[in-house]
Amino acid sequence: MIASTNLIEIDAIDHKPREIRPRHLSIAFESLGCRLNHSESASLEGGFDPTEFRVVGAGQGADIVVVNTCFVTTQAESKCRGLIRRILKKSPNTFIVVTGCYAQADVDALQKLGGIDLIVGTEGKMALPELLREAFEQEVSFIQGLPQKCPLPIVFHSSRISREDFTIPALPVRETLTRPNVKIQDGCDFFCTFCIIPHTRGRSRSRRFDDVLREASAWAARGHLEIVLTGVNLGEYDSDGHDLCDLIEAIEQVDGLKRIRLSSIEPTTIPEKLLDLMASSKKLCAYLHIPMQSGSDRILSDMDRRYTREEYRELAQSAIKKIPNLCLGSDVMVGFPGEDEAAFQETYSLIESLPFSYLHVFPYSRREGTRVTRTDLRAVDPLTIKARSAQLCSLSNERRQAFLSRAVGEKVDVLFENLNDEGIFSGFTENYLRVGINTDNNLSGQIHPVRIEGVKKGFAIGSLMI
Numbered sequence: 001m002i003a004s005t006n007l008i009e010i011d012a013i014d015h016k017p018r019e020i021r022p023r024h025l026s027i028a029f030e031s032l033g034c035r036l037n038h039s040e041s042a043s044l045e046g047g048f049d050p051t052e053f054r055v056v057g058a059g060q061g062a063d064i065v066v067v068n069t070c071f072v073t074t075q076a077e078s079k080c081r082g083l084i085r086r087i088l089k090k091s092p093n094t095f096i097v098v099t100g101c102y103a104q105a106d107v108d109a110l111q112k113l114g115g116i117d118l119i120v121g122t123e124g125k126m127a128l129p130e131l132l133r134e135a136f137e138q139e140v141s142f143i144q145g146l147p148q149k150c151p152l153p154i155v156f157h158s159s160r161i162s163r164e165d166f167t168i169p170a171l172p173v174r175e176t177l178t179r180p181n182v183k184i185q186d187g188c189d190f191f192c193t194f195c196i197i198p199h200t201r202g203r204s205r206s207r208r209f210d211d212v213l214r215e216a217s218a219w220a221a222r223g224h225l226e227i228v229l230t231g232v233n234l235g236e237y238d239s240d241g242h243d244l245c246d247l248i249e250a251i252e253q254v255d256g257l258k259r260i261r262l263s264s265i266e267p268t269t270i271p272e273k274l275l276d277l278m279a280s281s282k283k284l285c286a287y288l289h290i291p292m293q294s295g296s297d298r299i300l301s302d303m304d305r306r307y308t309r310e311e312y313r314e315l316a317q318s319a320i321k322k323i324p325n326l327c328l329g330s331d332v333m334v335g336f337p338g339e340d341e342a343a344f345q346e347t348y349s350l351i352e353s354l355p356f357s358y359l360h361v362f363p364y365s366r367r368e369g370t371r372v373t374r375t376d377l378r379a380v381d382p383l384t385i386k387a388r389s390a391q392l393c394s395l396s397n398e399r400r401q402a403f404l405s406r407a408v409g410e411k412v413d414v415l416f417e418n419l420n421d422e423g424i425f426s427g428f429t430e431n432y433l434r435v436g437i438n439t440d441n442n443l444s445g446q447i448h449p450v451r452i453e454g455v456k457k458g459f460a461i462g463s464l465m466i
């Protein structure tokens with residue numbers, strides 16, 4: 001990669017390069033989609049040399065805007081296009097960089113969209129600061145220190161995505177989250193028939209063990225008490241012979257860090273050892289988000305989900321038995337092709353029989369390029385999908401409220417985050433109970449004991465114990 005520190009101004013008329021004193025360019029990130037995308041944007045922000053770039057918040061207007069896209073559904077795709085159009089309408093001269101899953105999956109569509117200056121696919125995503133510099137030095141014209149719009153987008157794209165372990169050298173500069181995400185893994189080998197992610201993010205690969213520990217220590221040194229381990233398929237973590245449990249045990253040794261949370265984890269990748277570790281650990285939070293997707297064996301098989309209804313039930317029951325205060329959440333997909341009423345009822349009854357604390361309900365959205373689109377399974381009528389989703393959302397709300405109600409009278413430790421519009425300062429317990437209190441003090445980033453006295457919609461309410 002290029003190591004020069006000076007930008008080159010290409011004279012707008014004779015196109016001869018000449019050196020200029022670089023202007024301090026402002027750069028903003030607009031991130032769509034999953035937690036991982038947001039975490040990657042935060043790391044990328046840290047990769048820009050602060051002597052040349054000033055990172056500003058999304059929506060604040062900047063010389064350069066990086067749109068970190070999502071391609072998981074057609075709605076996500078059109079949301080990305082809408083966002084790019086809105087940025088250009090508001091500031092037509094903004095230098096637009098597009099990266100993320102959309103940039104990997106459909107470069108042609110982005111090239112045709114107009115107004116985009118640089119497209120960076122998955123392979124180059126985490127090297128975006130260097131690639132932007134390369135583009136500035138070799139292909140972009142500058143007038144008065146500002147990058148000019150490119151007639152056609154410059155494209156860094158490869159259909160081959162590396163499977164090697166990776167590192168993420170930069171640490172986020174802006175600390176917008178009380179509980180920072182730490183990316184430990186990327187990609188997926190599972191190829192569930194509805195999912196585009198293995199095509200957009202590539203095969204499973206892990207972040208180097210020492211590199212994760214370095215970031216965890218850095219967050220602790222900055223005073224953060226909790227980190228959230230993120231990835232596409234966390235349970236597949238495998239670096240230098242270390243699996244996910246080894247990594248957690250090593251992070252537990254980081255001084256100052258009080259909590260380690262796992263984001264979502266696939267059911268077939270959870271070993272007994274992880275449940276035992278969660279049951280005994282003083283730092284690993286009692287929280288498991290295990291995507292179920294369906295409770296029908298026929299649908300699970302058509303999704304190629306690698307487990308049966310009974311296997312999922314046994315796993316969930318075993319987790320609850322070992323970790324009685326566990327917050328158990330799940331993703332459920334509604335309206336997968338071929339889901340008839342009987343299959344939906346199997347999903348509903350399995351959920352009813354298990355102690356979920358909440359559900360994330362996703363209506364199936366057809367995605368070209370996924371395997372299910374090449375089958376003759378019948379699409380489910382959108383009104384039926386809507387009605388089934390509503391039933392599951394209602395069940396999820398009941399479960400959330402019941403989970404909160406069970407905690408009334410208990411003393412819990414809350415890691416406080418922020419003040420809401422009603423003047424309530426709220427945060428989370430280690431088992432992901434949202435708890436709020438009335439206070440005039442800024443408790444952000446601090447853990448305090450709270451006695452839970454009641455329940456409001458979506459959170460428990462209590463008072464500080466002194």
Ligand code: SF4
Pocket residue numbers: 188189190191192195196197198232233266
């Ligand atoms: S496990 Fe399945 S749903 Fe999850 S990322 Fe991999 S292919 Fe997609």
